[in-house]
Amino acid sequence: MTANPTALPLTQRPAWQALQAHYRQIQALHLRRLFADDPLRGERFVIDAVGIYLDYSKNRATDDTLRLLLRLADECGLQGRIEAMFNGDTINVTERRAALHTALRAPKGEKIMLDGVDVVADVHAVLERMAVFSGQVRSGQWLGYTGKPVRNIVNIGIGGSDLGPVMAYEALRHYSRRDLRFRFVSNVDSTDFVEATYDLDPEETLFIICSKTFTTLETLTNAHAARDWCLHKFGDAQAVCRHFVAVSTNAEEVSKFGINTDNMFGFWDWDGGRYSMDSAIGLSTMIAIGADNFRAMLEGFRAMDEHFRTAPFERNMPVIMGLLKLWYNNFFAAQSVGVFPYCQYLKRFPAYLQQLTMESNGKHITLDGSCVDYQTASVYWGEPGTNGQHSFFQLLHQGTRLIPCDFIGFCESLNPLGEQHALLMANLFAQTEALAFGKTDLEVKADGVADWLAPHRSFEGNRPSNTLLLEQLTPESLGKLVALYEHSVFTQGVIWNIDSFDQWGVELGKVLARKTAAELNSADEPELGHDSSTNALIRRYRRYKSGG
Numbered sequence: 001m002t003a004n005p006t007a008l009p010l011t012q013r014p015a016w017q018a019l020q021a022h023y024r025q026i027q028a029l030h031l032r033r034l035f036a037d038d039p040l041r042g043e044r045f046v047i048d049a050v051g052i053y054l055d056y057s058k059n060r061a062t063d064d065t066l067r068l069l070l071r072l073a074d075e076c077g078l079q080g081r082i083e084a085m086f087n088g089d090t091i092n093v094t095e096r097r098a099a100l101h102t103a104l105r106a107p108k109g110e111k112i113m114l115d116g117v118d119v120v121a122d123v124h125a126v127l128e129r130m131a132v133f134s135g136q137v138r139s140g141q142w143l144g145y146t147g148k149p150v151r152n153i154v155n156i157g158i159g160g161s162d163l164g165p166v167m168a169y170e171a172l173r174h175y176s177r178r179d180l181r182f183r184f185v186s187n188v189d190s191t192d193f194v195e196a197t198y199d200l201d202p203e204e205t206l207f208i209i210c211s212k213t214f215t216t217l218e219t220l221t222n223a224h225a226a227r228d229w230c231l232h233k234f235g236d237a238q239a240v241c242r243h244f245v246a247v248s249t250n251a252e253e254v255s256k257f258g259i260n261t262d263n264m265f266g267f268w269d270w271d272g273g274r275y276s277m278d279s280a281i282g283l284s285t286m287i288a289i290g291a292d293n294f295r296a297m298l299e300g301f302r303a304m305d306e307h308f309r310t311a312p313f314e315r316n317m318p319v320i321m322g323l324l325k326l327w328y329n330n331f332f333a334a335q336s337v338g339v340f341p342y343c344q345y346l347k348r349f350p351a352y353l354q355q356l357t358m359e360s361n362g363k364h365i366t367l368d369g370s371c372v373d374y375q376t377a378s379v380y381w382g383e384p385g386t387n388g389q390h391s392f393f394q395l396l397h398q399g400t401r402l403i404p405c406d407f408i409g410f411c412e413s414l415n416p417l418g419e420q421h422a423l424l425m426a427n428l429f430a431q432t433e434a435l436a437f438g439k440t441d442l443e444v445k446a447d448g449v450a451d452w453l454a455p456h457r458s459f460e461g462n463r464p465s466n467t468l469l470l471e472q473l474t475p476e477s478l479g480k481l482v483a484l485y486e487h488s489v490f491t492q493g494v495i496w497n498i499d500s501f502d503q504w505g506v507e508l509g510k511v512l513a514r515k516t517a518a519e520l521n522s523a524d525e526p527e528l529g530h531d532s533s534t535n536a537l538i539r540r541y542r543r544y545k546s547g548g
């Protein structure tokens, strides 16, 4: 009798083993051959859904590859895990929580019950309070301590409480109120705070302290710096309630800090930091673009959620994208993924994806507590095109590593200037073409290049990429893009059988620095119990500081 595949360790499952054998057969197969053998490949290997056109034809994959990857998804019980996530099951097992970010964009009236509470009703109650507050700030009705309207919004947060807000603000700047200034402070390096507030008037400045736990060292340190900066101007602690609001799950700490909990916007422990830009953590986004645009962004998220939950896997964009990246990661031993938005507004999107992908799936212990015997998350990185082309694209074209890439482009520019948008998109299309098909030695010589130079000027090609094409960058399309990556990360986490929603590595950093900070600051020479390198570094720092 054949064993139930879901009961077997991942690398012993039939689909995994079949993929290994299949990899040996097709590893040398060139995209030139795949396209020559199937003239319709560029039209067949696409998914056109919810306003995103995904062309995945320039991947080193055949129909058999996809069939086997989809079989692997089945053997890993992906459909059941998707339902578990949407239903609010405790899929974040190490923190004993649901991962219900999809509830943040559920329509009003839908019910998702968690421990007897309808979380969708809670979500909408907060959204409504955010809409009122952001309306007051946008219209100039929210006045500072001295009666001046707020014109500067400074978001203080780090990690998930910063990367989403910054990315969304930059991405949707076109839709933002231009008479308001937005700044984002995350680093405990005081330079971040000082530079962000350098030209601001405290009388017109509102701080949003974003921290799920309200205990994060960096955020609380910067929040205190902001408080001092205000008090220095106003000399009255009463000013805090006009110039500070909080986004947190921890009312007690918010109140201890001196922020009136009437000015606190809540979210919930079932929403992880890196999945929270569409919760109250997005308050700065809502102030920038307005409540209607924020709701449109939520609709975009929701459209992709629906697609992920209901589309058959062979036409399911997050599933196909997740599986193809896993194909390179686990079978071609590719170590990284490049993401290149051909859109200046998406300049922070790669940084946002770094946290989403690497904090979610950078784990080596499975849900049942054993050590993996396969690779998990790839290293994600990227820059907007065309800038990257004049820098690291050399390595993509002619280096020794295989780096699968995602190219993201929009048919319409938000700022058309002559033919510039066509030029931008021409670059995108040309790059994916050159990466896939290269230029052979013979072709190079036929162009008149000397024999000795030809090897340097030829391109082997066969470098895979996806192209994501959207009509225009809007709040809605941004929501779709983010949800696409969220769900593709989840797809991979399910196959790797890891908890994509915890982050014990981040927690470690939070604990370690506190101890060392005390040693750096202590008046007496501290007794150091670290390794010899860390001890010496601490002593050296202390000597510099004491002028010795």
Ligand code: G6Q
Pocket: 158, 159, 160, 161, 210, 211, 212, 213, 214, 215, 216, 219, 272, 273, 274, 275, 359, 503, 506
């Ligand atoms: C995200 C992580 C982490 C977190 C920050 C800030 O998923 O948990 O990046 O967002 O450490 O945490 P607080 O919001 O609690 O300050």
